[in-house]
Amino acid sequence: MSMSKPVMSLAEKTAHKRNLIRIRLARFGRKHQPIYNIVVMKAKKAQQKVPIEVIGTYNSVPTPQPSFDKSMPVKDISLDFHRAKYWLGRGAEPTDRVAWLFKKAGILPSFWPSSQNITQEILSPVVEDIRETQELPVENIRRRNDKKY
Numbered sequence: 625m626s627m628s629k630p631v632m633s634l635a636e637k638t639a640h641k642r643n644l645i646r647i648r649l650a651r652f653g654r655k656h657q658p659i660y661n662i663v664v665m666k667a668k669k670a671q672q673k674v675p676i677e678v679i680g681t682y683n684s685v686p687t688p689q690p691s692f693d694k695s696m697p698v699k700d701i702s703l704d705f706h707r708a709k710y711w712l713g714r715g716a717e718p719t720d721r722v723a724w725l726f727k728k729a730g731i732l733p734s735f736w737p738s739s740q741n742i743t744q745e746i747l748s749p750v751v752e753d754i755r756e757t758q759e760l761p762v763e764n765i766r767r768r769n770d771k772k773y
């Protein structure tokens with residue numbers, strides 16, 4: 625009784641080699657107060673090594689609310705949508721939790737493959753409108769030799 629390896633097509637083999645970059649969470653913060661950076665890293669690299677790029681932050685601990693406020697507690701997520709879409713377009717593979725966050729933000733479609741670990745379903749994205757902002761030109765920076773005060 626010999627166990628054979630599963631046969632992979634050529635497309636699956638090349639896709640496996642291409643997906644060496646992952647979008648995942650890197651944990652920072654203090655004990656019992658985690659803050660996660662959403663980072664783009666090589667898949668084989670250790671979690672605390674220097675990432676290729678940091679595209680956002682995620683605070684999994686909800687901000688405290690006053691006792692009279694009965695609304696849902698809010699978890700803080702900041703994300704660079706353009707860079708996230710860029711890395712997804714380049715073939716970076718998000719982890720399960722990051723894919724869940726991207727679905728919540730509306731970057732990934734709801735039919736994106738979900739894992740068994742995350743049971744919450746996203747019915748509609750939370751972010752309704754993403755407005756493009758135009759950066760204002762920065763004033764010329766004074767050189768070191770200039771003595772204009």
